Amino acid sequence: xxxxxxxxxxxxxxxxxxxxxxxxxxxxxxxxxxxxxxxxxxxxxxxxxxxxxxxxxxxxxxxxxxxxxxxxxxxxxxxxxxxxxxxxxxxxxxxxxxxxxxxxxxxxxxxxxxxxxxxxxxxxxxxxxxxxxxxxxxxxxxxxxxxxxxxxxxxxxxxxxxxxxxxxxxxxxxxxxxxxxxxxxxxxxxxxxxxxxxxxxxxxxxxxxxxxxxxxxxxxxxxxxxxxxxxxxxxxxxxxxxxxxxxxxxxxxxxxxxxxxxxxxxxxxxxxxxxxxxxxxxxxxxxxxxxxxxxxxxxxxxxxxxxxxxxxxxxxxxxxxxxxxxxxxxxxxxxxxxxxxxxxxxxxxxxxxxxxxxxxxxxxxxxxxxxxxxxxxxxxxxxxxxxxxxxxxxxxxxx
Ligand code: FEO
Numbered sequence: 001x002x003x004x005x006x007x008x009x010x011x012x013x014x015x016x017x018x019x020x021x022x023x024x025x026x027x028x029x030x031x032x033x034x035x036x037x038x039x040x041x042x043x044x045x046x047x048x049x050x051x052x053x054x055x056x057x058x059x060x061x062x063x064x065x066x067x068x069x070x071x072x073x074x075x076x077x078x079x080x081x082x083x084x085x086x087x088x089x090x091x092x093x094x095x096x097x098x099x100x101x102x103x104x105x106x107x108x109x110x111x112x113x114x115x116x117x118x119x120x121x122x123x124x125x126x127x128x129x130x131x132x133x134x135x136x137x138x139x140x141x142x143x144x145x146x147x148x149x150x151x152x153x154x155x156x157x158x159x160x161x162x163x164x165x166x167x168x169x170x171x172x173x174x175x176x177x178x179x180x181x182x183x184x185x186x187x188x189x190x191x192x193x194x195x196x197x198x199x200x201x202x203x204x205x206x207x208x209x210x211x212x213x214x215x216x217x218x219x220x221x222x223x224x225x226x227x228x229x230x231x232x233x234x235x236x237x238x239x240x241x242x243x244x245x246x247x248x249x250x251x252x253x254x255x256x257x258x259x260x261x262x263x264x265x266x267x268x269x270x271x272x273x274x275x276x277x278x279x280x281x282x283x284x285x286x287x288x289x290x291x292x293x294x295x296x297x298x299x300x301x302x303x304x305x306x307x308x309x310x311x312x313x314x315x316x317x318x319x320x321x322x323x324x325x326x327x328x329x330x331x332x333x334x335x336x337x338x339x340x341x342x343x344x345x346x347x348x349x350x351x352x353x354x355x356x357x358x359x360x361x362x363x364x365x366x367x368x369x370x371x372x373x374x375x376x377x378x379x380x381x382x383x384x385x386x387x388x389x390x391x392x393x394x395x396x397x398x399x
Pocket of ligand 1: 080084148167227
């Protein structure tokens with residue numbers, strides 16, 4: 001059964017969804033599945049733009065066969081080599097001996113690494129600014145290194161104005177037949193999954209994302225076709241403006257993420273008390289999350305969204321609670337910047353939360369640690385500490 005939709009002028013979506021996969025990259029929970037987008041251009045020359053993950057290969061090959069309708073495949077365009085898109089490159093190379101593989105030099109090396117295939121003169125090595133003529137369509141290539149691997153290229157189809165953007169502008173979530181953004185509801189729930197995808201997968205490479213956004217801004221883009229999630233053909237600026245904020249590590253909103261770890265409920269009580277005090281003082285965009293039951297990818301997404309982050313943790317093995325340590329270390333790994341952080345430390349003996357968090361955060365860019373700290377010995381006894389911190393956060397948000 002073919003699963004094909006036309007984007008425009010004989011350019012087709014030939015991707016698939018996986019709603020069974022529990023963890024993307026065997027790491028990130030998928031509540032609503034994931035889509036692997038692939039595209040086909042039917043012109044004087046035929047071209048497949050990226051393949052799909054191995055778990056959804058059958059539909060992909062049926063789609064390619066249906067669109068070829070007995071013709072041969074002339075080109076495979078490889079924008080990105082990560083196996084969620086490149087898994088079927090080896091099979092296509094075998095199936096179509098005349099097919100040329102159009103890819104960056106680094107992707108060519110990776111094809112050999114993944115598939116043991118030396119492409120030789122079957123490879124057309126492309127670089128920034130190169131063009132591939134297919135007939136009425138032509139693809140102009142833009143280098144997008146580290147968005148999200150070093151070999152990544154974008155391509156811009158000059159007749160239709162479609163930007164094929166690899167992982168950029170991707171999102172978690174399977175597509176429900178409605179592959180275009182104007183066919184479904186794009187609300188905060190949708191953006192939450194797009195942000196969770198961006199911040200955790202590409203988030204470390206904000207500088208590189210900024211560079212490609214700048215290059216792309218010179219193009220007349222009518223549609224953005226990423227390798228995951230919705231294809232954007234209206235209100236493109238809305239999504240681009242989110243990407244601009246995320247890749248500059250600027251918060252989307254002035255608000256507070258209160259992330260707490262708690263073994264017996266005492267640190268949790270302090271976190272809740274702070275949230276209530278903040279709300280009482282007029283801050284209403286607050287998210288309180290228990291790091292032991294919230295996936296780190298969700299915490300990271302919220303850290304990219306909010307301007308202020310509260311870290312509330314008991315001392316554990318003379319450091320942080322391990323779940324909190326994972327979150328804080330991941331923020332650093334993903335290069336989060338430009339945030340104000342408050343600390344609630346708990347320690348029955350030898351408290352070490354302030355020291356440990358400060359050591360990690362001080363190696364990050366533009367992270368301000370608030371002077372007002374809540375220091376708890378076992379359980380919160382001085383409500384005034386909470387009020388003082390809440391007042392300081394409110395003042396900082398309103399300044
Ligand atoms: Fe969707 Fe970097 O692969």
